[in-house]
Amino acid sequence: MAVPYIHMIQVEGLTKRYARHIAVDNISFSVDKGEIVGFLGPNGAGKTTTMRVLTCFMPPSDGTATVAGYDVFKKPMEVKKRIGYLPEAPPVYPEMSVGAYLAFVGRLKGMTGPDLKRRVDEVSERCAVADVRNRLISKLSKGYRQRVGLAQAIIHNPEVLILDEPTSGLDPKQINETRELIKNLAGEHTIILSTHILPEVEAICQKIVIINKGHIVATDSVENLTHRMRGSDAISLELETDGIAGQSDVQQRLESLSGVSKVLFKHATDHKLTFEVESLPGHSARADVARSVVNAGWNLFEMKSLSYSLEEVFLQLTGGMPDGGQQ
Amino acid sequence: MRNVWTICRRELYSYFVSPIAWVLLTVFAFLGGYFTYAASAFFVKDSLQSQMMGQSMPMNLNDRIIVPVLSNVAVIALFLLPLLAMRLFAEEKRQGTIELLVTSPVHDLEIILGKWLSAVLMYGALLLLILADFSFLFVYGNPDWKPVALGFVGLFLQGASILALCTFISTLTKNQIVAAAIGFALALILFVLSWATAFDSSGVAQVLSYISIVSHFDSFSRGVLDSKDFIFYLSMIFFGLFLTARSLESMRWRA
Ligand SMILES: Nc1ncnc2c1ncn2[C@@H]1O[C@H](COP(=O)(O)OP(=O)(O)O)[C@@H](O)[C@H]1O
Ligand SMILES: [Mg+2]
Numbered sequence: 001m002a003v004p005y006i007h008m009i010q011v012e013g014l015t016k017r018y019a020r021h022i023a024v025d026n027i028s029f030s031v032d033k034g035e036i037v038g039f040l041g042p043n044g045a046g047k048t049t050t051m052r053v054l055t056c057f058m059p060p061s062d063g064t065a066t067v068a069g070y071d072v073f074k075k076p077m078e079v080k081k082r083i084g085y086l087p088e089a090p091p092v093y094p095e096m097s098v099g100a101y102l103a104f105v106g107r108l109k110g111m112t113g114p115d116l117k118r119r120v121d122e123v124s125e126r127c128a129v130a131d132v133r134n135r136l137i138s139k140l141s142k143g144y145r146q147r148v149g150l151a152q153a154i155i156h157n158p159e160v161l162i163l164d165e166p167t168s169g170l171d172p173k174q175i176n177e178t179r180e181l182i183k184n185l186a187g188e189h190t191i192i193l194s195t196h197i198l199p200e201v202e203a204i205c206q207k208i209v210i211i212n213k214g215h216i217v218a219t220d221s222v223e224n225l226t227h228r229m230r231g232s233d234a235i236s237l238e239l240e241t242d243g244i245a246g247q248s249d250v251q252q253r254l255e256s257l258s259g260v261s262k263v264l265f266k267h268a269t270d271h272k273l274t275f276e277v278e279s280l281p282g283h284s285a286r287a288d289v290a291r292s293v294v295n296a297g298w299n300l301f302e303m304k305s306l307s308y309s310l311e312e313v314f315l316q317l318t319g320g321m322p323d324g325g326q327q
Numbered sequence: 328m329r330n331v332w333t334i335c336r337r338e339l340y341s342y343f344v345s346p347i348a349w350v351l352l353t354v355f356a357f358l359g360g361y362f363t364y365a366a367s368a369f370f371v372k373d374s375l376q377s378q379m380m381g382q383s384m385p386m387n388l389n390d391r392i393i394v395p396v397l398s399n400v401a402v403i404a405l406f407l408l409p410l411l412a413m414r415l416f417a418e419e420k421r422q423g424t425i426e427l428l429v430t431s432p433v434h435d436l437e438i439i440l441g442k443w444l445s446a447v448l449m450y451g452a453l454l455l456l457i458l459a460d461f462s463f464l465f466v467y468g469n470p471d472w473k474p475v476a477l478g479f480v481g482l483f484l485q486g487a488s489i490l491a492l493c494t495f496i497s498t499l500t501k502n503q504i505v506a507a508a509i510g511f512a513l514a515l516i517l518f519v520l521s522w523a524t525a526f527d528s529s530g531v532a533q534v535l536s537y538i539s540i541v542s543h544f545d546s547f548s549r550g551v552l553d554s555k556d557f558i559f560y561l562s563m564i565f566f567g568l569f570l571t572a573r574s575l576e577s578m579r580w581r582a
Contacts, residue, residue, distance in 0.1 A: 080432040091427035
């Protein structure tokens with residue numbers, strides 16, 4: 001019997017204390033049905049801890065979390081039925097074959113008979129491990145093992161998928177394959193994935209929750225977040241004048257345009273000048289800028305939108321570089 | 328209940344693809360066979376001697392062969408069983424598969440029972456080897472079957488209790504070898520405790536001897552079903568599995 005709920009995942013005031021310190025401190029966020037949310041933060045930020053609370057691996061010290069309307073602490077069985085979980089290391093038994101392992105996990109999740117057999121076939125196809133069905137897991141490469149890990153997470157077709165650093169430790173080719181796979185799983189499942197690799201969120205997720213030292217630093221869509229950082233539309237402009245007008249002339253002309261709030265000279269190479277032009281909040285001065293440059297008889301070489309990369313967002317929000325790259 | 332069997336089956340599979348099951352089966356087959364052979368040879372020599380000396384005192388197969396062999400097996404089992412239980416939880420913790428079990432829609436108790444049951448079944452298979460050794464006694468002799476049956480029940484219960492305690496020990500560490508070492512130390516203590524009353528018959532010694540799992544086996548092997556001993560084993564099993572459940576729970580709070 002399903003209970004009514006608003007958000008597929010709702011975390012409120014969640015706190016997790018370990019013996020000596022607080023790993024997650026009073027965090028709140030929600031995830032809607034069908035969303036892919038990236039949980040981004042450096043190592044030790046509290047990503048795994050949060051995921052372990054959501055999957056009922058361990059209870060929260062304070063606060064609540066619900067999945068599909070069920071409280072993780074009060075109704076763990078209901079939550080567990082609805083969650084597929086891939087921990088940081090794929091939870092596989094090396095001495096088993098892929099097929100036997102997936103069947104075991106399926107049974108653990110309550111599946112039986114022909115239904116189980118069909119799902120094992122389906123997820124093996126889906127996660128591209130069908131060709132190693134009879135191979136022992138100990139004999140598989142890391143990429144294959146990770147895919148077996150994904151296959152076990154989706155075997156019971158759970159509403160929610162929780163993936164802890166699903167691409168860590170893989171080589172670039174395997175990373176791409178895994179990302180594609182996750183993107184393909186979207187739509188059917190609500191997905192939370194954690195990562196300390198910034199481009200990963202841009203590549204896969206719609207929404208981002210940035211966490212650092214146990215606190216949530218920002219929650220938004222990837223687009224909004226980069227916009228919000230700058231506060232307004234900004235463009236980078238590369239042009240060549242007729243040889244008479246100098247850098248200051250160009251700057252004056254651009255600054256005189258309505259809708260432009262700031263013009264910054266960046267650099268000059270050969271005869272080309274590069275500026276950064278920022279619009280007034282709520283405006284976009286791009287068309288005006290382009291027209292003005294062309295009307296003055298100058299050559300417009302390039303005009304591109306400047307948005308912060310996630311690295312810069314992170315830097316600005318957390319006041320420190322994430323120590324990406326290492327495990 | 329289905330979950331218990333799911334987990335138990337997977338454990339049995341892992342036993343048979345690991346060397347440990349085969350090593351234990353071999354050791355049991357060898358030692359069981361040797362004990363039975365040695366006791367029988369001794370028995371045969373003795374009975375020939377007594378015949379030559381004109382004594383026609385009927386010699387008892389139960390007392391001369393079955394009881395000593397079962398007592399030896401009981402001691403061997405005490406020390407070998409930690410090897411069966413060591414990996415039950417330690418290995419899951421090391422591999423991280425414990426996260427799969429604990430986040431699946433199964434109860435902790437089902438996980439624990441499934442694992443313990445798999446070790447108990449393995450032990451049952453080892454006992455069958457000993458039973459096979461005795462089969463010829465029934466073919467060529469005429470031993471009293473009741474003490475044999477009770478002896479096996481006692482051996483089985485003793486093993487099941489040790490396995491319950493060792494299952495608990497296995498939750499304490501990620502390292503199988505450490506789990507085995509602690510289990511071995513426990514076995515040694517229990518074994519030594521059974522001597523307590525040999526030197527001292529004070530109340531303390533009696534209590535220590537009572538706690539020692541081994542001392543409860545004697546009555547079974549003599550064919551006496553003492554409900555006290557029966558209850559003792561059942562409570563040991565309960566106690567061991569209870570500790571396992573608490574340990575698993577606290578692991579999640581600390582995790
Ligand atoms: N079992 C534990 N006992 C004590 N501290 C822990 C435990 N697990 C994690 N921590 C600490 O909690 C913090 C958050 O860890 P974690 O959630 O694993 O971060 P992340 O997954 O973002 O790297 C870290 O400082 C880590 O050292
Ligand atoms: Mg982590």
